[in-house]
Amino acid sequence: MSILVIAEHNNIEIKSSTLNTINAASKLGSEIEVLVLGSNIDNVSKEISSYQHVSKVIFIDSEKFENAIAENIEPVILSLAEKYSHILAPATTFGKNVMPRVAVKLDVAQISDIVNIESEDTFIRPIYAGNALATVKTKDTKKVITVRPTSFDVVAKEGGSGIVEQINLDIAESGVEFIDREESKSDRPELSTARIVVSGGRGLQSAENFKLISDIADKLNAAIGASRAAVDAGYVSNDYQVGQTGKVVVPDLYIAVGISGAIQHLAGMKESKIIVAINKDEEAPIFNIADYGLTADLFEALPALSTELDKLNSIEK
Amino acid sequence: MKILVTVKRVIDYNVQVRVKADGSGVEKENVKMSMNPPDENAVEEALRIKEAGKADEIIILSIGEEKCQETIRTALAMGADRGILIKASDDVEPLAVSKIVSKVVETEQPGLILMGKQAIDDDSNQTAQMTSALLGWPQATFASKIEIEGNIATVTREIDEGLERIKVNIPFIASCDLRLNEPRYASLPNIMKAKKKPIDIKSADELGVDVSPRIEHLKISEPPTRQKGVMVADVAELVQKLKYEAKVI
Incomplete structure (x- = not known):
């Protein structure tokens, strides 16, 4: 069949x-x-x-x-x-x-x-x-x-x-009327298929600070992701959420910034090839699954990372 | 209008689930059990609709073993009016659950059914959609906002692309996202009051629903574990590692 x-x-x-x-x-x-x-x-x-x-x-x-x-x-x-x-x-x-x-x-x-x-x-x-x-x-x-x-x-x-x-088929009227759809427009790669994902969590502290994430994402031609905490707090919209009730991603490189690593978040990214965690709490569970961990204040680490990436001129576009 | 809310008893979301060594399932002995998180949002939403004067009774339905009464009591302590427990083995599949819910709807005649969008144990994400199809009621899945005006509801749905809004007529069924609302905690007086609220207990057999599983679990296994990697001293070292060791940038 x-x-x-x-x-x-x-x-x-x-x-x-x-x-x-x-x-x-x-x-x-x-x-x-x-x-x-x-x-x-x-x-x-x-x-x-x-x-x-x-x-x-x-x-x-x-x-x-x-x-x-x-x-x-x-x-x-x-x-x-x-x-x-x-x-x-x-x-x-x-x-x-x-x-x-x-x-x-x-x-x-x-x-x-x-x-x-x-x-x-x-x-x-x-x-x-x-x-x-x-x-x-x-x-x-x-x-x-x-x-x-x-x-x-x-x-x-x-x-x-x-x-x-x-083919043709007559369909009865359904009881559902579509009103509208609000899609996030972005020139970045799609989150679920991107080769590199840079994700931010509650540690970012505001929607404004997510610019630090997008700056890194732009330099790596990466998609942006977020933990549920960051979405709940309104830093970014729901379509950025990675995890059990969000999207599952399997990029070559996943950079988790200010994300503690709740099991619900890990469910959406732990199959990634290389995982990087940047968190100021050295006890954060995200470090247990990270290939490379950096204990640092993200507000210092991200601008430094941005500068380091500028130094590399061979980044894949 | 009556609102029917379904709640499932699951391993608490904070518990690190352990797979049994013999591959027969996960460890449930002496493990904290709680209400499935998005079901709490469903209960909360029902309470808010009732408090806004748009519903007059909230019925909590759970399906499973005797202990599911505790989960129903939690919802009653939040403020729901009465409970129904349909006794069955604790691993009833969504297909059978949707049939049971449909039977309960026949007798209770609610105007709205609220469910969590997904149970965090089997992660199936099926029951609301199945129940909608069985009843022929419109479905509003993954709801993060529900506005009811008279007989019409506008529901905002969380989809992969962003947000979508649809309009449906009552009666309808919604599956609730965690962002729908912030569930309340039960106050002590309400916990005491909930003990006196009625829970009607029936069996799946009495409803004439066959709950025998269609899916056989041959094996439950541990996912491959990741090795903890290395800690780097600074950003410069990190970039060097990513460039020359992992070769991903």
């Missing part, structure tokens, strides 16, 4: 989480079909059809799908569900919002946030904020799964030659 992947996109660009999810699907079978629901998505659909492993793209172009309302997406997936053994979506707020609706209507227990695939019915997923890994085997014949994007590489954007099929 084939595998269905639900594409995440914003009608213009395809989110990299879609590429990670297609890769996860390729470990389950060779017939991979991608469902694209959106408005004015001819280009998006065509682009996905050329991705590695994709054998078919199914799309519906309708204003009803412009804002990814879960109630509108669910009936489309259900109408197609019969022919697939597995239905996969990324474990992003998009996938988390939609997939449990599909699972319950199919009377299937969803497997959330998988990080590894053992076989077609056995998966590994983190529980307790990643303090334990569960190997789970489902008894359901149809599998509804969300995939942790950072645990699977992206597929190549070329090499596939999937067919593209437009």
